[in-house]
Amino acid sequence: xxxxxxxxxxxxxxxxxxxxxxxxxxxxxxxxxxxxxxxxxxxxxxxxxxxxxxxxxxxxxxxxxxxxxxxxxxxxxxxxxxxxxxxxxxxxxxxxxxxxxxxxxxxxxxxxxxxxxxxxxxxxxxxxxxxxxxxxxxxxxxxxxxxxxxxxxxxxxxxxxxxxxxxxxxxxxxxxxxxxxxxxxxxxxxxxxxxxxxxxxxxxxxxxxxxxxxxxxxxxxxxxxxxxxxxxxxxxxxxxxxxxxxxxxxxxxxxxxxxxxxxxxxxxxxxxxxxxxxxxxxxxxxxxxxxxxxxxxxxxxxxxxxxxxxxxxxxxxxxxxxxxxxxxxxxxxxxxxxxxxxxxxxxxxxxxxxxxxxxxxxxxxxxxxxxxxxxxxxxxxxxxxxxxxxxxxxxxxxxxxxxxxxxxxxxxxxxxxxxxx
Amino acid sequence: xxxxxxxxxxxxxxxxxxxxxxxxxxxxxxxxxxxxxxxxxxxxxxxxxxxxxxxxxxxxxxxxxxxxxxxxxxxxxxxxxxxxxxxxxxxxxxxxxxxxxxxxxxxxxxxxxxxxxx
Numbered sequence: 001x002x003x004x005x006x007x008x009x010x011x012x013x014x015x016x017x018x019x020x021x022x023x024x025x026x027x028x029x030x031x032x033x034x035x036x037x038x039x040x041x042x043x044x045x046x047x048x049x050x051x052x053x054x055x056x057x058x059x060x061x062x063x064x065x066x067x068x069x070x071x072x073x074x075x076x077x078x079x080x081x082x083x084x085x086x087x088x089x090x091x092x093x094x095x096x097x098x099x100x101x102x103x104x105x106x107x108x109x110x111x112x113x114x115x116x117x118x119x120x121x122x123x124x125x126x127x128x129x130x131x132x133x134x135x136x137x138x139x140x141x142x143x144x145x146x147x148x149x150x151x152x153x154x155x156x157x158x159x160x161x162x163x164x165x166x167x168x169x170x171x172x173x174x175x176x177x178x179x180x181x182x183x184x185x186x187x188x189x190x191x192x193x194x195x196x197x198x199x200x201x202x203x204x205x206x207x208x209x210x211x212x213x214x215x216x217x218x219x220x221x222x223x224x225x226x227x228x229x230x231x232x233x234x235x236x237x238x239x240x241x242x243x244x245x246x247x248x249x250x251x252x253x254x255x256x257x258x259x260x261x262x263x264x265x266x267x268x269x270x271x272x273x274x275x276x277x278x279x280x281x282x283x284x285x286x287x288x289x290x291x292x293x294x295x296x297x298x299x300x301x302x303x304x305x306x307x308x309x310x311x312x313x314x315x316x317x318x319x320x321x322x323x324x325x326x327x328x329x330x331x332x333x334x335x336x337x338x339x340x341x342x343x344x345x346x347x348x349x350x351x352x353x354x355x356x357x358x359x360x361x362x363x364x365x366x367x368x369x370x371x372x373x374x375x376x377x378x379x380x381x382x383x384x385x386x387x388x389x390x391x392x393x394x395x396x397x398x399x400x401x402x403x404x405x406x407x408x409x410x411x412x413x414x415x416x417x418x419x420x421x
Numbered sequence: 422x423x424x425x426x427x428x429x430x431x432x433x434x435x436x437x438x439x440x441x442x443x444x445x446x447x448x449x450x451x452x453x454x455x456x457x458x459x460x461x462x463x464x465x466x467x468x469x470x471x472x473x474x475x476x477x478x479x480x481x482x483x484x485x486x487x488x489x490x491x492x493x494x495x496x497x498x499x500x501x502x503x504x505x506x507x508x509x510x511x512x513x514x515x516x517x518x519x520x521x522x523x524x525x526x527x528x529x530x531x532x533x534x535x536x537x538x539x
Contacts, residue, residue, distance in 0.1 A: 037479060046484035046532065047470045052430045060470055062484050062533035066514055146472050149481035174471060174500050193433035197426045198467075202493075301431055392431075 004028045004320050005313075006094045006108040008085050008261065011040020012302050013293025013309040014114035015068040020313030021112075022075045026320060029077045030106065032096055034084045039065035040116060042302065044143045047167055049194075053303035064302060088113070088265045090286050110288045110316040113262055113276070114309065117255040117294040119164075125253050127159070129216030129225075138164040138252040142171070151175060153248025157225050158182045159213050163191035163300065165252020170199035172250075179205045180244045183227050185212045185234055188365055190252070190391050192300060212236065213249070222247050255298045265289065272341035273297040280347045280356055281315035282308065290316050297343050297359070300393050304359075329408040336374070336415025338362050340390070347412070349404070355397035360414055362388045368419040373398055375406035375413075388416070425461055427454045438462050466490035470532070473503050473518055478510030478535040485518055488528045495523050503529065510537040 004026040007014045010033030018029050037043065042050070045061030052058055055067060083098040092108045119137035127135075136144075136152055142164065144150040154177050158165045161184040169179045182200055187210045189196050200207050208227060214236050215226040229240035257275040267276040268285040275296040276284040282292050292312035293305040328350035333342045342360045358373075366388040373381040373396070380402045388394055396414075406412055427434040427449060436458040439445045446458035460466060468490050472482035491499055499522050506518050512535050519529040 043533075046472060046486075048468055048486060049431065058468075060484060060486055060532045063514070066533055146484065147480045147482055149472075149474070174469070174496070192431050193426050194428040194431060197433075198428045202467075 002028070002107040002109065003030045004108070005030070005110045005112065005316050006092075006106060007031045007112045007114055008088065008094070009033065009040065009114035009116060009293075009295070010035070010038040010079065010081075011114065011116050011293070012042055012065065012068065012305050013116065013295070013312075014040070014112065015065070015072065016306040016309035017112040017114055017290070017292055017313035017316070018077050019068060019071050019075075020310035021110075021317045022072070022077055022313075024314045024317030024321075026317045027076065030108075031077060031079045032083045032085050032094070033079065033081050036081055038069060038079060038081070041139070044139070044146045045167075046146050047171070050302050053301065054306050061302075068306075085261060088261050088289070090266055090289075092288055109320040110290065112309075112312055112316055113284070113289065113291040113295055114293050114312075115258045115261065115295045117257045117298055119251070120254040120256055122251060124256075125251070127213060127216065127251075129213075130218050130222075132216070132218035132220055132222050134218065134222035134247055135216065135249045135251070138162070138168045138250045141248075141250050142168055145171060145175065151177070152250075153177060153246075155180060155244075155246040156248045156250060157213070157227070157244050157246045158250045158252060160184060160252035160254070161189040161191050161196070161207065162252035162254065163195050165250060166191045166195040166199040168250055168252070169205050170203060173203045173205070177248075179203070180246055181206050181208055181227065183208045183211045183213060185210070185230055188389065188391075190254075192391065193389075214241065216249060222249055225249060255294065257295045257298065259295060262291065262295070267291075270341065270345055272335065273343060275343075277345040278343060280344050280351050281318075282312035282344070283315060283319070288316075288319050290319075297341065300391070304393065304395075308359075331375075331403065331406055331408060331412045333358065334411035334413045335360065336413040338364070338366065338369075338416030338418075339371075339414050342414050347403070349400075349408075352400045352403060355399055356403060358396050358398060358414060360394050360396075361392075362390055362394065362416060365389050366416055366418060370417045370419065371396055371414065372417055373402075373412060373414055376410045378405070378407075380405060380412075423462055425458060427457055429453045429457045465493040467493050467496055469496055469499055469529075471500060471503055471529075473506040473508060473529075475508040475510055475512065475535060477537050477539070478508075478512070479538050480535065483508060483512060483535050484532045485529045486532050487522065488517075488530050491522060491525050491527050495525065498523055499529075510535050 042061035042065040050064040228236040292309035444459040517528040
């Protein structure tokens with residue numbers, strides 16, 4: 001059986017890609033999902049705030065997923081649940097396994113990789129102390145609490161101020177736990193400002209910026225953690241330690257795109273995003289293999305995951321239908337001063353319609369500044385911003401007419417110019 | 422003058438609310454921000470999301486939310502009402518599970534459907 005499109009992952013990215021590919025005319029579409037239902041991480045994100053861009057309304061995670069499930073209903077898009085993809089080959093064979101069918105191989109005219117990301121763990125950040133129970137990643141705790149019905153702790157310290165950690169601070173508080181502190185090693189919060197306000201400030205949970213956990217103690221279960229201030233090199237400052245009596249530590253210390261399949265397939269990776277390098281249409285370096293959502297770069301908002309993934313789905317359809325445009329000049333994007341990465345990493349000019357959308361993150365907090373797009377010495381476009389923060393993804397739309405002036409021999413540099421006060 | 426961060430959308434505008442002039446809001450980039458700024462100073466409200474027990478479903482908990490904002494001071498009392506609730510799968514999305522929370526006229530409703538799993 002040959003499919004027009006196989007989508008690896010049935011979370012928000014996979015659902016949006018499948019929907020868009022179906023609307024663009026593909027009929028034989030298969031979504032492979034390793035969990036027992038579609039929706040991915042949205043199923044455990046029971047809080048609201050999703051969908052303001054995509055649906056102009058404030059939805060909870062399950063409601064947002066529900067919208068896409070409803071759009072896919074009756075379209076003939078197939079789904080295999082409880083199915084783990086083992087390999088995607090460069091010639092687009094997809095090998096997978098599940099308890100019902102055993103091992104299967106499917107051929108696909110196009111593939112969308114939408115595996116999302118996973119949480120950085122205690123081991124990944126070398127957090128010292130006893131190896132006792134009670135140390136969870138925030139997302140694992142969220143699944144225990146919101147879906148499986150386990151209260152993970154009563155007295156909680158949260159390390160990291162990423163959005164999931166902040167959301168869990170509120171959630172644990174509402175469920176009767178005491179959240180003693182949220183500890184962030186950087187001098188600025190990792191999550192969205194509104195989550196600092198509505199998840200910490202609303203409940204008087206102290207946020208310790210430029211602090212970290214230097215010790216976890218407990219026999220069997222967490223009993224105490226030591227928190228200390230850090231200097232500008234993130235080294236703990238002796239004499240600043242304070243001890244919290246607690247039974248639980250939640251980690252919200254970053255997300256890592258889950259790209260084992262992508263690497264195995266041989267796609268070119270970007271070490272800065274942790275995801276595949278992609279073209280303007282979300283195609284990886286392997287023709288016909290696309291990637292979208294958190295597997296490409298970690299997003300803050302699911303709305304932008306959906307938009308990106310719908311582009312990937314449409315591009316997969318164009319590839320299968322043979323309507324993808326001719327090759328032409330290629331522009332390579334480069335993250336310049338103040339910019340950590342860009343997505344896409346490369347543009348095929350002939351594929352850009354009115355605008356090329358470029359997503360990026362800044363390296364630090366900026367006040368009033370200009371984002372500029374430069375080809376050699378020539379500045380092609382400037383975008384004013386009041387403020388930018390590393391925790392918030394930025395987006396610029398560079399008009400095609402300006403890109404046409406770029407020198408294809410030179411990298412297209414995206415950089416931040418601070419406004420001098 | 423009170424300074425607030427708007428929580429209506431992820432943008433997080435810095436609002437200034439002028440108590441002396443009918444809670445006039447500046448710094449907002451949409452009308453919802455102005456509304457939020459005034460409400461936050463006069464009578465703050467929140468939408469509350471949580472879960473309730475469900476038996477016979479895909480999972481042991483099903484998510485719920487308040488069908489509208491409720492007074493911020495009532496949030497913990499509203500949460501306590503959910504402890505007594507236990508649903509039986511299957512359940513549809515947007516079904517009321519607690520009606521008229523503390524006389525506010527707002528209900529707790531499910532935010533997803535859940536199939537029966539035997």
